[in-house]
Amino acid sequence: MKVLITGGAGYVGSVLTRNLLDRGHQVRIVDSGFFGLEHVDRRAELVAASILDFDAEWLQGVHAVVHLAGLSNDPMAAFSPSLNYMLNAGGTAIVAQATKEAGIKRFVFSSTCSVYGMDENGPLDEEHDASPPFPYAISKLMGERMLGCLTDSDFRPIVLRKGTVVGWSPRMRFDLVTNTMVKTALSHEIIAVHNPTLWRPLIDVEDAADAYVCALDAPLEVTGVFNISHFNFTLAELATTVASTLRTFGIEARIQTENRPDIRSYRVSTEKATRVLKFVPRKSMSNTVRDIAVKLIEQPANSFEDRRYYNIRQMEHLMAAGLLHRNGHTSASKQTIAATIAG
Numbered sequence: 001m002k003v004l005i006t007g008g009a010g011y012v013g014s015v016l017t018r019n020l021l022d023r024g025h026q027v028r029i030v031d032s033g034f035f036g037l038e039h040v041d042r043r044a045e046l047v048a049a050s051i052l053d054f055d056a057e058w059l060q061g062v063h064a065v066v067h068l069a070g071l072s073n074d075p076m077a078a079f080s081p082s083l084n085y086m087l088n089a090g091g092t093a094i095v096a097q098a099t100k101e102a103g104i105k106r107f108v109f110s111s112t113c114s115v116y117g118m119d120e121n122g123p124l125d126e127e128h129d130a131s132p133p134f135p136y137a138i139s140k141l142m143g144e145r146m147l148g149c150l151t152d153s154d155f156r157p158i159v160l161r162k163g164t165v166v167g168w169s170p171r172m173r174f175d176l177v178t179n180t181m182v183k184t185a186l187s188h189e190i191i192a193v194h195n196p197t198l199w200r201p202l203i204d205v206e207d208a209a210d211a212y213v214c215a216l217d218a219p220l221e222v223t224g225v226f227n228i229s230h231f232n233f234t235l236a237e238l239a240t241t242v243a244s245t246l247r248t249f250g251i252e253a254r255i256q257t258e259n260r261p262d263i264r265s266y267r268v269s270t271e272k273a274t275r276v277l278k279f280v281p282r283k284s285m286s287n288t289v290r291d292i293a294v295k296l297i298e299q300p301a302n303s304f305e306d307r308r309y310y311n312i313r314q315m316e317h318l319m320a321a322g323l324l325h326r327n328g329h330t331s332a333s334k335q336t337i338a339a340t341i342a343g
Contacts, residue, residue: 002026003216004062006051006095007069009033009040014170016066016209017041030058034318035308039170051091056098064106064216065099067092075312077136088139093146100155107157108215109147111140113201113227113268115161122267123232126225144225156223158215163201163229163268165208167288168295174309178202178285181242182292185253187301191243194260196236201229201268204288207281214277222276230281232267245289249297
C-alpha cells in the first residue's frame with residue numbers, strides 16, 4: 001500500500017512510518033514540522049505543510065490515510081482552545097472529506113481514551129458513554145462523530161481510542177507519564193506521583209504503531225471505534241514498576257506521593273480490538289522503562305529539558321516567535337521554522 005500519514009513526524013507517527021516502511025509499504029507524510037523533521041525516516045516522502053491547507057493532490061496514488069495530526073494533550077488545548085478545535089475537529093473534517101472525495105475507503109483516526117473522563121466503573125468498553133471534561137477530549141470526540149456522519153459503503157473509518165502512549169520514539173516526549181517518571185528518576189532520583197489512586201490505560205508507542213497497522217490490514221467491512229491499550233495501571237502501581245525496573249540498572253529513585261485532584265481516571269477494555277482487529281500488544285511496562293533508560297543513561301541530565309521534548313513548551317515558543325498563530329497558520333518558511341526549532 002501507499003499510506004498517507006498526517007502528523008507522521010510526531011511521537012507516534014515517526015514510529016509508525018518506520019514500521020510501515022519496514023513492511024514494504026510506501027509512506028507519504030504531511031506534517032508542519034513544529035517539533036522537527038530531522039528524525040523522519042529518509043525513505044518516506046515528506047510534505048511540510050499544515051492539514052488546514054490540505055491539498056487533494058497529496059492523495060494521489062494513496063490507498064489509505066492515517067490521521068494523527070493535531071494538538072495532542074490537555075495543556076496544549078487549554079493554551080489555545082481555538083487552535084485545538086480548529087486542528088482536532090476542523091482539521092479532521094478537512095482531511096476526511098478530501099479522503100472520501102478521492103475515493104479512498106480506509107481512514108484511520110487517532111482519538112483518545114480520555115473521552116471517558118472521570119469514571120470509576122470499568123473496564124469501559126466502546127459502548128460506554130463518553131464524558132470528555134476538557135477541550136482536548138471534546139475535540140477528539142467531535143472528530144469521531146464527524147467521521148460517523150461520513151461513513152458509508154465507500155468510506156470506512158476506524159477510530160482508535162488510545163490510552164496514554166509511552167516509550168521511546170525518534171521524536172521523543174518527556175511530558176508523558178512513564179517517560180516523565182523515568183526522566184525525573186535519572187535526573188533528580190525522584191518519581192513524582194500526583195495522585196496514586198488514579199487509573200490510566202497505558203501502551204508502548206511501538207504497540208500503538210502496531211495497532212494502526214492492524215487497522216490498515218483489517219477488511220473493509222470493519223469500521224467503528226476501538227479502545228487501544230495494554231494495561232490499566234494506577235499511578236502508584238506505575239511508579240512502583242518504574243522504580244523496580246530502574247533498580248536493575250543500579251538506579252535508586254524515591255517515590256514522592258502527592259494528592260492532586262484530577263478530572264481523568266478510567267480503565268478500558270480492549271477485547272473488541274483483540275477480537276476484531278486481531279491486535280495483541282506485546283511490550284510490558286518494564287520493557288518500556290528499560291528501553292527509555294538504555295537511551296537516556298549516558299545522556300547529561302540537562303539535555304532532558306530541551307523544549308522540543310515537551311509539546312506545550314514548544315508550542316508556546318513558536319507562538320512567541322510569531323511562527324505559529326492561534327488560527328493554525330504559519331508566517332515563516334520551512335527553513336526559518338527549522339532554524340527556530342533548532343535554536
